[in-house]
Structure formats: C-alpha cells, structure tokens
Amino acid sequence: MREVWHPPADEITLAGVMHALSDPARLHILGRIAQAEDGEPCSDLAEDIALHKSTVSHHYRVLREAGLTRTEVDGRSRVIRLRQDDLDKRFPGLLPAVLAAIDV
C-alpha cells in the first residue's frame, strides 16, 4: 500500500465522528496523537496500549476513515496527525472539547 485513503472534508459526518470516538481505546489513542510531537511515528504512540498490533491498526483505520486523522506513510512507519482544520470548519469547537474531555 502506497497511498492511504481519506474522506474529503465535506463527507465527514457527525455520526461517523461520534462512532469513532465511542471506544475507550480510540479515545486513548486520540489523546496520544494530540500530545505527540509533530512527525512522531505512531509506533511510539501505541507503546502503552495493551492491545494486539492488528487491533491498534484497526483503530487507526477507524479514526482515519471517520475523518479524524490523516495518515502519512514514511518509510515503514506512519505519521498520524489530527485533521484539526477540516474538523473545526465542519464542527466548530467539537474537537477541542473532546480533547479536553479525554484526560478527565
């Protein structure tokens, strides 16, 4: 796989975003992504997660296909970033509120 598919910004749905955020593991992962240094590979992020790597990969895909994250292939690792601009345009204030709520 060379290219990774992402939904266009205007196809991101509220229900889809909510579903992606309805799992504790994905909320945890999203928190890690938000904390990460820019360009930090996702293998670093998943270190404290007690889940099989294929399960983590599955969660990454759900987040990406919901429009929450953008995945960039860099060698044999991937860099994952939040789609902050797209999300804030489509659902203003939602992502910051979620990120603030994750560490409660």
Added chain:
Amino acid sequence: MREVWHPPADEITLAGVMHALSDPARLHILGRIAQAEDGEPCSDLAEDIALHKSTVSHHYRVLREAGLTRTEVDGRSRVIRLRQDDLDKRFPGLLPAVLAAIDV
C-alpha cells in the same frame, strides 16, 4: 415504573456519551429535544421519526443512561430535558458543539 434511573453526574463517561451520539436517529432526537419548548412531552418530538415507537423508546433510554437527558414522568407521558449543567461541568463545551453540529 414510577421512578426512572439516571446515572449520577460523575459517572457519565466520555465514551458512553459518544456512543449515545453515534447513531443518526439519536442525533436527530437530541436535536428535537434541544429545540423543544420546556415541558413539551416527548410524544411531540417523535412525530417526524419513521421508527417504531418501541425503537424510539429504546433510543430515549440510551440517551438517558448515557447521562445526556433527564426523563420526568408526567401522567402517562414523559418530559425529556438535556442535562446541560451536568454535562457542561463534566465536559465543558462538548454539548453546545454537538448541538451546533447536528443541523449541518
């Protein structure tokens, strides 16, 4: 059934709230509740919903058990209100962002 159970404010979880909001029908219902006059019975709210009444009842329960709504029994009908204060204390800014996003 005389009394209806509600989760205490500090037991409302982010994942639980997100899950309750991950269904299009529930998002629609939540939008109707937010628009409703105060004290308006929920039978009015469900008029435009093309779902069996037991299904709507099921969605009401999911919203309530997630901590999003408070249900008050009034005779043979129920009045449903958003738990705005509890939610804003626990997840500041989340509910307004969701409500603003529903009508997009």
Added chain:
DNA sequence: AATAAAGTTGGATGGATGTCCAACCATCCA
C-alpha cells in the same frame, strides 16, 4: 541475501446493537 521491523489484511469468534412485533402497564376520558 537474509533477517528484522512496522503495519496491514483476512478469518474467526463472542458480544453488542438497531429494528420490529406482540404483549403489557399506567393513566386519562367517556
């Protein structure tokens, strides 16, 4: 070239979920 590392994919499985239907419970009204 051979091995290791980072992720993905497909299958299997147990559990949750949305929906409908039929039956039921309360309550209001004639």
Added chain:
DNA sequence: TGGATGGTTGGACATCCATCCAACTTTATT
C-alpha cells in the same frame, strides 16, 4: 367500568464490532 393513549419490556433477528491470531507486504539493516 371499559376503551383509548403514551410508553416500556422481552423476544427474535440480522448486522456490526472489538479482539486476537496467522500470514503477508514493504522497508530498513547487517
């Protein structure tokens, strides 16, 4: 008292989902 009304409950059913495992692909290292 008897019927209509607003809602809930339990069952049934099809679908989806989180998780793990094994096998695979691609890239980097020695």
